[in-house]
Amino acid sequence: MRWKDVQDTPDRNQTFYFQINQQMTIEDLGYNEVLEDQRKENGFAAFDFGRIISEHKERYTIKTPEAEYEAELLGRLRFTAETRYDFPAVGDWVAFSEYDEGKALIHGIFPRYSVIERQAVGKSSDVQIIATNIDYGIIVQAVDRDFNLNRLERYLIICNASRVSPIIVLSKIDLVDEKVLNEYIGSVHTRMKDVPVVCVSHDAGGYKALTPYIKKGKTYCLLGSSGVGKSTLLNNLAGADVMETSEISTSVNKGRHTTSHRELSVLENGAIIIDNPGMREVGISDSNQGLEITFDTIMEYANQCKYSDCRHVEERGCAVLAALENGEIDEAAYDNFRKLEKEKMYFEANKIDRKKKEKDFGKMIKNIQKDRRKNKY
Template sequence: MTNIELGFTELLSQYQQSEGLDGFEVGRVILEHKDRYIIKTPTQEFDAELMGNLRFMAESKYDLPAVGDWVAFSEFDEGKALIHEVYPRSSIIERQAVGKVGQIQIIAANIDFGLIVQSVNRDFNLNRLERYLTICHASKVEPVIVLSKIDLIDEDTLLTIKNQINERINDVAVVTVSSQTKGYDELNTFLKKGKTYCLLGSSGVGKSTLINHISGKSVMKTGNISSAVNKGKHVTTHRELIVLDKGILIDNPGMREIGITDASGGLEVTFETILSYAENCKYSDCTHVHEKGCAVLEALDNGEIDEGAYANFRKMEKEKEHFESDTLERKKKDKNLGKLIKSAVKQRKNQKF
C-alpha cells in the first residue's frame, strides 16, 4: 500500500513541500474519539493526540482533525504519535450539530463520493434523500444513491420508487442492492483506488452489510433483522475509515437528524429545477411564497414543479436561514465574551501594580 492508495494527492504533496513538513510523517485519520485519534500510514497505525498549541489555537471544529483528514505527525513512543498540523481539505461533509445552536458537526473530510444508502422496505423517504443530496452538493462531493434491501419488496414497488426518484432528482446515479449480493457488481464500478467514499444513511439501512460485500470479507459487524419492525439493528457507533483493495470507505453511525448548514450553494444544485424558474420571476428578491409574478409559483400551479419537492425546498431554505442567523448570534456572543475576559485580565493586571 502507498499514500496515493490511501488518498494522498499531488496537491497535498505540494503543500507538504511548500510548508516544510517533510520532517514530519504523514498519515490519515481513520478514527476519532473525543480528543484521541487513530492515524494510518501505508505500514502502520498510530494512537495519536494533538500537540498543545494545535489544541489551544483552534478557533473552531474546522481547525481540529476529523476522520478522513491528512495530518503531519511525529512518533514519540512505539505506536504513539503527536499531531502537529492538519493538511488542507479538498471537501468537508457537515451538518448542523445536534442540540447545539448555530454549530456544525464535521461528518468526514476529503471525500470524493457520497454513497447515500436508503433501504426500500421501510427507510425510503424522498425528502430525506434530498437532504443528503444537499449536504453532498454543498461539499462538492459527487452523490450516488444506493437503494438497499430490494429483496424485501416486489419488482413493481421497486419500479415505483425509481420513478419517484427520477421525477424529483436529476443527474444522480442510482444503484440497487440486496443482502443476497445482488447489485454489488454495479456498485463496484464506482470504486477506484485512491478515491474516498462516505456512507450516509439512517440506522439499520444495511451500510455494514454493504461494506462487507464490497470488501469481499467480514470487515464490519452486522445486526440481526428485527421481526417486529423488519429492520436491521444499528451496530456502527463511530466514524471509521476503512481501506479496501479498491477505494477507501468511511462508515458513519446512522443519522436521525440531517440539519442543513449549506454555505456553498447545495440547495441550488439539489433544487436546480425549481430555481431555474426563479430566473423569470418579476422581482429579483422574490421569496417564491406569495409574490404576484412569481414564476416558481406559476409553475407549481401548472404542475410543472412537484409539490413535495417545493415544500421540502421551502422547509430546508428556512432551516438554512435560521442556522445562518443562529451562527451570527453565537459569534457575536463569543466575541463579547472574549472582550469581557480580556477586560477582566487587564483589570487584574492593573490591580497588581
C-alpha cells in the same frame, strides 16, 4: 515515513482488505502530488504524515503504509483551536511525530478539498464534521420502512455543499414488490435528476452494479440512517466481513448491527471507504450553495422571478409559483425546499448571534484584564 520511502512497505493491518502479500503504498491511502506539494508548502516536510482512519473523543488513529498510531492533538494546536474545523476528522491527512512506540502527536492538518458536515445534534449554531477529503457520497436508503425522499434530499444537500458527487443506493429491495420498487425509483429520478441510482439487497444482490463507480484512489463516504445496510454494502464491496452484521430483526426489519464510530478502510481494488454510524437527524448547516445545487430546477425558475427578493410564496410575477401551478415543479419538492430554506436561514442567524456573543464575551475579558493591570500599580 517519507514520500519516497514508503513505496515498497507491506501492510500489516488486518482492517485493510488487500490480498495476501500485496504491498500497500501511501498512494493506496489516497496520497498524491497535490498533497505532497501541500506538505512542503505548509511546513510539514520535517514530520511523518498519514491519514486519520478513526476518531474516538479527540483520540485519533493515524494510518501509514508501515503502521498505525494512536494520536492526540499537540497542546498548542488544541489551545489555539477556535472551531471544530481546527480539529482533525476521519479522512484528514496530518503531520505527526512519534513520541513512543505506536503513540504520536499531531502537529498540523493538511488543507482539505472537501468536508461533509451537518448541523450538530441538539445545537442550533454548531456543525459536526462527518468526514473530510471525500470524492463520492454513497447515500444508502432502505426501501421498506426507511424510504423518505425528503431525507434523501437532505443528504444530497450536505454532499452538494462540499462538491462531493452523490450516488444513491436503494437497499433491501427484496422486502417490497416490484411495482412499489419501480414507483420509488421513478420518484427518485423525478426529484433527483442526474444522480446515479443503484438497487441492492442481501438476497437479490445487485452490488456489481455499483462497482463501476468504485474507483481506485477515490474516497467514498457511506451515509444513511441506522440499519439501512451500509455495513452489508461495505462487506460486499470488500468481499470480506469488514463490519459485523446479523440476521434481520423481524420486528423492525433492520440488521442488529449498528456502526458505532467512523472508520476508514481500503478495499482490494484500491478504493477508500469511510463507514459512518447511522444518522437520525440530518440538520442543514449549508453555507456553500448545497441547497441551491440540490434544488437546481427551482432555482432556475427563481432567477426568472419579477422581484430579486421574491420569497416564492404569494408574490405576483413569481416564476416559481407559475411553474408549480403548471406542474413543471414537483409540489412535494417545493414544500421540502421551503422547509429546508427556512432551516438554513435559522441556522445562519443563530451562527451570527453566537459569533456576536463570543465577540462581546472576548471584549469583556479583555476589559477585565486591562482593569486588573491598571489596578495592580
